[in-house]
Amino acid sequence: MDPGLPTRAIATFERASGLTLCFHDFRRSLWPYVEATRNEHVNPVCRLVKANRHQACRDFCATRMHQDAERYQHGVIKRCHAGVIELLLPVFLDGKMEWLFYAGVRRPGKDLAITVEDTTQNRSGPWAPTIGKLAALTQDEAEHLLELLRQLAARLVAWRTGLKEALPALATQGGMPPDESRRSAITWFLSKHHAKPTLRLADLAKHLRLSEDRAGHVVSELFGDSFATLLLRARVQTAQGLLRLSDLPLREVARQSGFGSRAHFFAVFREHTDQTPAVWRRSHAQSEAP
Structure with missing residues (x-):
């Protein structure tokens, strides 16, 4: 049993697909072996949407997709209320749902056949310019990427089966060495809360x-x-995502990244990147896809 395989397999998928993967782990069999941030949508686009309509995101991406998962066992193309496109793949083992994989994010191409769509649409929110800059997903590419996602799932299912045979207690209880458990808890905590300016040790x-x-x-x-x-590093990473993928004013980027003031944001960002936020944004601007 190779505990590092899930991380490598996911990284390979992301490099080949250009998508970011996160998942819901219903039997605690995968999360001990990957970064804690994989357990929810933490990409800059989803952060921006959830900052405004968090409950709508939960209702569609978590509750509804979980309820309807059996209908989509071969994978599906879904569009959320904000207009974001993701690939969804439920994975069942022993008749029960083990994982729910989400891979994204993109905007729809003109020929994309969207299977599942949130009817509570709000496409004119503050996130709209950011989503408009995402690369478009065509139908042909979507089918190719769904197959890549299925292959990743098959790889992880084989690994999960080997884990269960080699270490049944670990596989069924989701346990891990104390240090790794604590590391995962800290990583998750920072990912979840670093955007709060008042966060303290x-x-x-x-x-x-x-x-x-x-x-x-x-x-x-x-x-x-x-x-x-660690806290400042997480805030800078979030700021970099917002700078690259949104047109938010720098003051708003600072606020949503957890910096208490624009001046503090500028000082920390420059210390980490040797560039001002404005210069970094210009040099890392995402080119608009056709």
């Missing part, structure tokens, strides 16, 4: 049920960096 300590001093030591031991360093 004390909040992480409460989440981990540790003293603040102990939580700080744990972060340093597991990551080789302080909590403050």
